Each structure stands twice: as structure tokens, then as C-alpha cells.
Amino acid sequence: MPEHNPSLFFEVFNEIGILEQLSRAVLEARLPHGLIAPHFTVLNHLTRVGDGRTPIEMARAFQVPKTSMTHTIKGLEAHGLVETRANPQDGRSKRVWLTDAGRAVRADVIQALGADFQELAAGFDMRKLDAIKPILTELRVHMDQARDG
Amino acid sequence: MPEHNPSLFFEVFNEIGILEQLSRAVLEARLPHGLIAPHFTVLNHLTRVGDGRTPIEMARAFQVPKTSMTHTIKGLEAHGLVETRANPQDGRSKRVWLTDAGRAVRADVIQALGADFQELAAGFDMRKLDAIKPILTELRVHMDQARDG
């Protein structure tokens, strides 16, 4: 008989909240001075899905208000890690491009994190991570849909 | 042979970050005006582990700076949801107590969230939540220890 206890969500979200803070701390310890997690998230996103994205597109991807994305991009521009150009297809919007410096910072941070994760991995059964990843993804997709619907 | 691919952490933390935002949005949609997630987290913590905790104890539990906890508690006090008294055992510290209003707000929010979670649960295999919860806890404990050591 399935348990179907909704308070399970409560407990899982609680753990997720704490893990988010812990993992953010690990990341930010490796970021150059003046950059915080949202900056890196954008650099990483642009690297993975390709640069030339629009701010609104990234705001939706990360589920943050567009004003927050404006602010984050402004910070990255101030550090010379991205640059923005008008979008020829749509006069309202702009596109965001990585600079060489932006790519370099992202690569450096990834490498530094590799060491941290190596250490974390040493004391943890990675098969358990393997096991939870698809479920977390499924849950995320499910909640995304519930939000839209 | 175990995979031992540290970038797994990267992907898992990415999902956790998005899930944190999504679940926070669900929670905050149910909170009374003027309260945000950290306020509720404190109300809930005091209910679960018992009130009379100290600010520093909660700051550690949630992995937030103690200055943030000071601010959060001040907000709850302003809303009359908690009150603080000196700690007779330690002149440096104070203890935080729930008021009746605080308990009531927490209960109302829990109830409202029940409906949300019920709906979420309808379209999701709760056995998968059951499966990931202990692993998330284990990971959280592991990272906590890695941070201290």
C-alpha cells in the first residue's frame, strides 16, 4: 500500500534547502572576488547551451525575476566576462555573449571545483548520487509543469 | 568498478538549486504578507525541535550567517510571532520562544501547503521521494562534516 504522505515533500524540501546553501558555499569559495553563485550560473549556462541567449530566456531557465537577471548580467559586464549586443531580430531584446575572460573564469572555477568534488566523492558512495539524480530531475520537471499548469 | 565521476556532484547540485527555488516559490505563495521563507523556516524549526532555542543554534542548523539570523528573528518579533528572552544560563545569549500567533501562523501555512503537496503527490511516484530522502540527508551530513573538518 503506497504511503502517499504529502509531508514527505516537506522533509525533502527541507533537506534540499540546506543542501543548496552548502553547495553554494562550496562554489562561492572558489569564485574570484566580486562574483557570486548567480554570476557563475550564467557563465555556465552560456557555455553549456551556447551564448547569444537573451536575458529573459535565462531568467525563465533559472526561475528568477527578470530584474534580477538584469542585475546579474550588469555585474558580469562590469567584470568584462560577458558583453551584450542588440538583437537584430527583435528591437526590444538583447543577446548576451561570453568574452574570452568569461570563458576562462568559468573553466578555472570548474577545475577548482573538481578538487572539492574529488574530496567529497572520496567519503561518499557515488552510486547513491547516481540513484538520486534522475529522480531529482523528474521532480524538477514535475514541479515546473505544475507551476505552468 | 565504481564510476567515481565528481562532475556528478555538479549535476546534482544544479538540480538541487532549481528545486530549491521552485519549492521556495510554493511556500512563499502561502505565507502571509511580509513573511518569506526564512521566517517560516524558523517558525517550523521551533515547533519541531521545541522553542527556547538560541539564535546561534538556529543559524548553524540552517547554515546561514548569524547576522542573517538576527535579522530574520527581528522580523518575526516585529510580527509578534516569536519573542526573545535572556538566557539565564548564559548572559551572552538569548532564547527564542513561539507566541500563540506564531504557532497559529505556522499551522495555517502547513495546512495550506498540504493542499499543494497533495496536488504534487497526485502526479508523482511518492516511493521515489521515499528513496531519495535518506540519501539527501546522508549527503547533507557528509557535507556538513566536510565543512567543519
Add this chain to the structure above:
DNA sequence: AAAGTATAGTTCGAAATCGCACTTTATGGA
């Protein structure tokens, strides 16, 4: 008991977050 060190909490200032209102440009009918 005195001195040095550690801990709990606050104040302060800088930066981040985010809702609201606004401007500009696009789109989809009458």
C-alpha cells in the same frame, strides 16, 4: 584573581533580490 582567548549577539555598510511601474518595440486583430 588576572590576562588572554573564545563565543553570542548586534551594528553597519555594501551588495543582492524582487515587485512595481515605466519605456520601447512587436504582434494580432478590426
Add this chain to the structure above:
DNA sequence: TCCATAAAGTGCGATTTCGAACTATACTTT
């Protein structure tokens, strides 16, 4: 074409976050 509506992005202000420095109290060592 004209108009209404929607969408992209920004400016602004209130609140939040959080590190640094500080005060007050406790603990430890001699």
C-alpha cells in the same frame, strides 16, 4: 492602417543577505 495588447528590458525603492568590526559575557590558563 490603426489600435489594443503583449513582451523585453530598465529604474526605483523596500527588504534581504552577509562580511567586518564591535560589545558584552564566559571560559581557560597561570
